[in-house]
Amino acid sequence: MSTARLEQLSKQYDGHLAVDRINLDIADGEFVVFVGPSGCGKSTTLRMIAGLERATGGEIWIDGKPANHVSPRDRDIAMVFQNYALYPHMTVAQNLSYALRLRNWSRADIDRRVTEVARSLDLAPLLHRKPSQLSGGQRQRVALGRAIIREPKLFLMDEPLSNLDAKLRVQTRAEITRLQRSLGITTIYVTHDQTEAMTMGNKIVVMNGGRIQQADTPQQLYQHPANTFVAQFIGTPPMNLLRCRLEPQDGAIVARGAGVNIPIRLESLTVLRPKIRDGEFLIGFRPEDIVMDPGAAGNGVTGSADVIEGLGHESLVSVKEGENAFIARMSPENAAPIRLGDRLSFSVNPDRLRFFSAESGEAIRVP
Amino acid sequence: MALTQTSARVAGVRTVHYADSQDRWLPAVMVLPFLLAITALVIIPLLWGIRISFTNSRIIGRAFTEAFTLANYQSVLTDPDTWHSLYVTAVFSLGTVIGSIALGLVTALVLTRAFPGRGIVRTLIILPWAVPHVVAALIWQWMYNPNYGVVNYAIGWIPFVTSQPNWLSDPNLALPAIIILNIWKTYPFATLVLLAGLQSIPDELYEASEIDGAGPVRRFLDITLPGLKHVLAIVVLLLTIWSFGNFVFIFLMTQGGPAGATNTLVVKVYFEAFRFFRAGPAFAMGSLLLLVAVLLTLAYAFIVRRGKDA
Ligand SMILES: Nc1ncnc2c1ncn2[C@@H]1O[C@H](COP(=O)(O)OP(=O)(O)OP(=O)(O)O)[C@@H](O)[C@H]1O
Ligand SMILES: [Mg+2]
Numbered sequence: 001m002s003t004a005r006l007e008q009l010s011k012q013y014d015g016h017l018a019v020d021r022i023n024l025d026i027a028d029g030e031f032v033v034f035v036g037p038s039g040c041g042k043s044t045t046l047r048m049i050a051g052l053e054r055a056t057g058g059e060i061w062i063d064g065k066p067a068n069h070v071s072p073r074d075r076d077i078a079m080v081f082q083n084y085a086l087y088p089h090m091t092v093a094q095n096l097s098y099a100l101r102l103r104n105w106s107r108a109d110i111d112r113r114v115t116e117v118a119r120s121l122d123l124a125p126l127l128h129r130k131p132s133q134l135s136g137g138q139r140q141r142v143a144l145g146r147a148i149i150r151e152p153k154l155f156l157m158d159e160p161l162s163n164l165d166a167k168l169r170v171q172t173r174a175e176i177t178r179l180q181r182s183l184g185i186t187t188i189y190v191t192h193d194q195t196e197a198m199t200m201g202n203k204i205v206v207m208n209g210g211r212i213q214q215a216d217t218p219q220q221l222y223q224h225p226a227n228t229f230v231a232q233f234i235g236t237p238p239m240n241l242l243r244c245r246l247e248p249q250d251g252a253i254v255a256r257g258a259g260v261n262i263p264i265r266l267e268s269l270t271v272l273r274p275k276i277r278d279g280e281f282l283i284g285f286r287p288e289d290i291v292m293d294p295g296a297a298g299n300g301v302t303g304s305a306d307v308i309e310g311l312g313h314e315s316l317v318s319v320k321e322g323e324n325a326f327i328a329r330m331s332p333e334n335a336a337p338i339r340l341g342d343r344l345s346f347s348v349n350p351d352r353l354r355f356f357s358a359e360s361g362e363a364i365r366v367p
Numbered sequence: 368m369a370l371t372q373t374s375a376r377v378a379g380v381r382t383v384h385y386a387d388s389q390d391r392w393l394p395a396v397m398v399l400p401f402l403l404a405i406t407a408l409v410i411i412p413l414l415w416g417i418r419i420s421f422t423n424s425r426i427i428g429r430a431f432t433e434a435f436t437l438a439n440y441q442s443v444l445t446d447p448d449t450w451h452s453l454y455v456t457a458v459f460s461l462g463t464v465i466g467s468i469a470l471g472l473v474t475a476l477v478l479t480r481a482f483p484g485r486g487i488v489r490t491l492i493i494l495p496w497a498v499p500h501v502v503a504a505l506i507w508q509w510m511y512n513p514n515y516g517v518v519n520y521a522i523g524w525i526p527f528v529t530s531q532p533n534w535l536s537d538p539n540l541a542l543p544a545i546i547i548l549n550i551w552k553t554y555p556f557a558t559l560v561l562l563a564g565l566q567s568i569p570d571e572l573y574e575a576s577e578i579d580g581a582g583p584v585r586r587f588l589d590i591t592l593p594g595l596k597h598v599l600a601i602v603v604l605l606l607t608i609w610s611f612g613n614f615v616f617i618f619l620m621t622q623g624g625p626a627g628a629t630n631t632l633v634v635k636v637y638f639e640a641f642r643f644f645r646a647g648p649a650f651a652m653g654s655l656l657l658l659v660a661v662l663l664t665l666a667y668a669f670i671v672r673r674g675k676d677a
Contacts, residue, residue: 077578
């Protein structure tokens with residue numbers, strides 16, 4: 001049962017800021033996922049929490065106590081490494097029991113606990129093998145077992161699934177989630193795979209360039225990205241962002257740009273207007289939030305079909321118009337008659353429209 | 368139709384087979400000159416020597432006309448001097464192996480840490496290994512000189528120590544003195560191999576064990592030593608083989624003396640053959656040494672091969 005707290009946490013590698021003043025509160029039992037592109041500082045942050053890397057600025061609190069100067073062995077954490085880091089000369093049983101042996105548990109207690117963990121992870125038949133005699137998935141489970149065997153305060157995992165094939169990854173993903181929920185141990189999980197992040201985490205921390213872009217629930221992250229980076233990083237395909245300006249039309253105000261002609265609600269305008277100084281902004285919507293609608297011309301988004309990708313259960317149609325481009329998600333039946341170069345019109349669900357500053361990329365939340 | 372197809376396939380197979388066997392013979396042909404040279408210069412003399420060890424011949428050339436006898440082996444194995452030499456050889460080898468590996472391991476552990484000038488130190492450390500044996504022997508002979516050697520000069524600085532030992536002439540000190548020289552000569556090799564071994568241990572293993580709760584000592588015992596097991600075995604065997612066969616240091620420094628204190632087996636074989644001209648016993652002892660060397664080499668090959676499989 002544990003909480004963790006990062007305050008202005010920073011890591012400087014000679015002249016290069018890998019982690020830049022991040023703040024985060026992690027509640028007891030929470031499953032927090034750090035996600036972001038390669039080199040954004042996820043591993044560095046995790047290793048600072050583990051104590052394997054010294055913070056060059058800021059504070060780490062574990063269970064309300066400052067942990068910056070506590071050595072890794074005294075932090076009572078467990079970590080799963082990307083390459084598993086199993087002890088090659090020890091059997092599976094010895095790998096599992098290593099931490100317990102270091103803590104001078106009795107033989108009987110160790111045997112009981114190893115049996116328990118081996119049963120829960122399906123490792124019982126493998127206990128006497130060496131890591132070199134295991135498959136990748138089995139090694140992964142041993143690494144997991146080594147972490148859960150002593151019920152630590154915090155679980156830390158750095159891309160533990162990246163060495164598994166696609167099918168095993170989905171399976172193990174569910175396994176880890178189930179394990180974490182049943183044990184209730186506060187977990188911090190690093191990945192650069194947003195599907196992993198969205199499916200596993202209670203809270204997702206999107207990082208880029210050493211900074212936290214947004215820390216939120218998967219739903220909030222998807223529905224209300226804090227900036228254009230998050231909007232485009234979360235979701236496949238990413239959120240569509242189109243450049244436009246506010247213009248009057250028939251006594252109302254519309255967002256107009258290449259291929260864009262969308263009426264804006266009055267209550268939204270009152271928030272939007274003061275925030276966009278030079279008049280340009282980005283309008284955003286998810287590919288599933290638009291519907292093909294030939295009657296929508298002049299009241300939605302339009303353009304010519306550029307690329308059509310059939311995925312079997314759905315089709316993705318890329319549409320281009322001048323400087324703007326967007327992707328529409330539709331059923332294969334609706335996409336079937338479309339040919340490259342066809343002019344297409346879509347109406348947009350007004351509740352799902354999002355607005356971003358064209359300069360800073362920050363979201364402008366409107367009612 | 369079916370027939371032509373079959374014959375075509377047979378022809379195809381034959382062509383492939385032909386090319387294949389040609390590929391296989393080419394390397395064999397290329398090592399042939401080397402094999403011939405080895406046979407002429409090593410294997411034939413060896414067999415010749417083994418043959419002489421079973422005769423009463425005093426002259427090498429007449430080996431094949433003499434009668435077969437085990438007398439040489441009998442006299443060698445019943446001679447207490449032989450067993451004394453075996454003891455000296457064992458102490459010399461064991462002392463070298465232990466000293467060289469201990470010093471090499473400490474040096475390697477220091478060299479894995481980053482410190483200013485590490486690159487230069489890593490290069491300088493190889494020097495004793497690079498110095499020829501003869502030069503090393505001369506340098507150390509001079510250093511051990513009781514009157515103007517640097518060793519006794521250094522001892523003079525230690526408070527309350529007044530003795531100026533005569534290193535190479537004292538029967539109790541001569542062997543340790545040469546062991547120290549041999550350690551000095553071989554520990555760079557141990558250092559380099561152990562350093563490579565240390566660098567092949569992934570950092571993640573240390574990190575994992577640290578998180579599991581291991582302190583520095585346990586990390587050394589549970590991660591470093593098991594990780595070095597294989598290279599350590601190789602270093603132990605090579606150092607043993609080299610110490611076992613070391614002739615130059617002892618011949619140049621003490622000639623097996625004083626009073627046989629450094630009379631290792633190889634030195635004894637040399638004196639038997641070329642000072643006392645007892646070819647039979649010399650070759651008998653030489654054959655026994657050869658047997659030990661072959662066993663050590665086989666052990667080495669076995670360990671190297673097993674490491675490759677692991
Ligand atoms: N030991 C180091 N010395 C110098 N720079 C480092 C070191 N370790 C990491 N960095 C730099 O810090 C930044 C963050 O690295 P980090 O390993 O945290 O990235 P990451 O988000 O885990 O990326 P990935 O998804 O590729 O694992 C990178 O720019 C990296 O080059
Ligand atoms: Mg990483």
